[in-house]
Amino acid sequence: MHRIALTVATPDLDAEVDPRFGRADFILLVEPETMAWEALANPAREAPGGAGIQAAEFVAQRGAHAVCSGDFGPKAYQALEAAGIAMYRYGSCRTAREAMERFRAGELPAADPPRRR
């Protein structure tokens, strides 16, 4: 079963989105077909460094095939890419449910690769 991980402010499907990937409070895992969901505290949110990497590992371990957040830092992007996880951006979505509806409609914007320094 495919799952999409979304970064959110509170642990439920109607939660407001959290635009920060690594330091979001909660990660919501949703099955797009059934809209069944599970909310987990983000273990990386208080990491002293490398939060995006740790969050990427976490969603990979939880079987996410895609993630959606405000945007992705260069290290998080590299980690998610290595794990073969597709990255989407919230764009104008304000809640996780809204983002899932747009995902199912194929309307979520894909994240751009980070600019090279």
Next chain:
Amino acid sequence: MRIAVASGKGGTGKTTVAVSLALSLLTDAAWKRDQRHPPLLLDCDVEAPDAHLFLHPTIERREQASILVPRVDEGRCTGCGECAEVCMFNALAVLGERVLLFPELCHGCGSCSLICSEDAISEVPRVMGLLEAGPADGLHFAHGVLNVSEPMPVPVIRQLKAWARPQPDQLTIVDAAPGTSCPMVETVRDADFVLLVTEPTPFGLHDLKLALEVVRDLGLAAGVVINRDGIGDRGVEAFCASENLPILLRIPFDRAIAEGLAQGRTLLEVRPEYCSLLAQMARRINDAVLAVRSVEA
């Protein structure tokens, strides 16, 4: 003997004090009678070292500053993830049975190579900066320079302190980075005395309180130098009195001093009368530390 010059607030005059304190001893008869070596000035503000701008050292020794970071032998790695789990800094991640390395996050602790049960991790140096040492106006001088875009100064400071080792009976004066975070802590932690340079303003006081908290947590003796004395308010003095924190020197707010420093001249060049005051302060600190040592012994 190691005296650290620190502050919470930036721009209070740490380098001014550290440089002039070191230079003042070169001409101090009482000091020279007792000491066999000139002071060693160690500029540990590796993100923005500037003592050399006053001292113009002749660099005679250089060494690359580096830490050991992991290298993964992919032939041996089974993707078990033990290394990523033990890494406190998320410098390793195991994704899709592949180890990803983020060397700029690595603190060089070596835990990953110790824990790897497949012996798949070796350690290789990653250069982060440069150490330089040489004589400067009669002093011994050394500093570290962190490479641009490197996020971690502490390994460079640590290596600098080990590399520029003073003679056993040589006074070392270390110039710390501003603030109260890891670079400052690493710089002052093994000092015998910490000189906290501040200015008599609410901003100076605020950051002096933070710096004193660190110094007390580390169990170190401290005293205060008030720079730009005459501006601001009486808050720093009241705080020092209430904390039993000695004010060892005051340097006035003086346009001539500011102009001199802006031209790269030391406090002693602008105001030679501070030579004996600074040397006296160094001797008092030295005597106080030795007195405590003999009591403890």
